Amino acid sequence: MDDVRLSLREWLILKDIESALRRGRRIGGLLRTPRRxxxxxxxxxxxxxxxxxxxxxxxxxxxxxxxWAFAAVWPFALLQAFRLLCRWTTPHGISVKASR
Known part of the structure; x- marks a missing residue:
């Protein structure tokens, strides 16, 4: 299935469907790749x-x-480093958001 070729008409139809889905509110966020x-x-x-x-x-x-300044800054630095580590270990294209 790796070598599937689409005709020009099929490709245009697919692009129209993708653009319509991107305009949608809920699924549009899933199709966009997150910016780092x-x-x-x-x-x-x-x-x-x-x-x-x-x-x-x-x-x-x-x-x-x-x-005391060190005691105030150090936990915040650890928290932000943990957030960065979580970002680096999350696969690209998957956004982790709370659902409603």
Whole structure:
């Protein structure tokens, strides 16, 4: 079934059906491929770098404000890193959304 050839008429009909389905609200979202944004990997990199800097500064200075800043930033960095890992392990073309 890999070598199925469509005539021009069949191909045009198929394209019309696909465009009609894309215009539909519910199935249109399933047919579109999700875009992979650069913002999450960038944010994770910056959060991990900030956490590392705060950790080193907290160890070197023993300043409670720096230690508390590290304690505030580190869990958020871990959460975002987990989101990025989930994005990387989800197959392309499958969007995981809550159903109504």
């Amino acid at each position: 944004s650069i913002w999450l990997p960038t944010a994770v990199g910056l959060l991990v770098a900030a956490s590392g800097f705060l950790m080193v500064a907290g160890i070197r200075t023993s300043d409670p404000a720096v230690i």
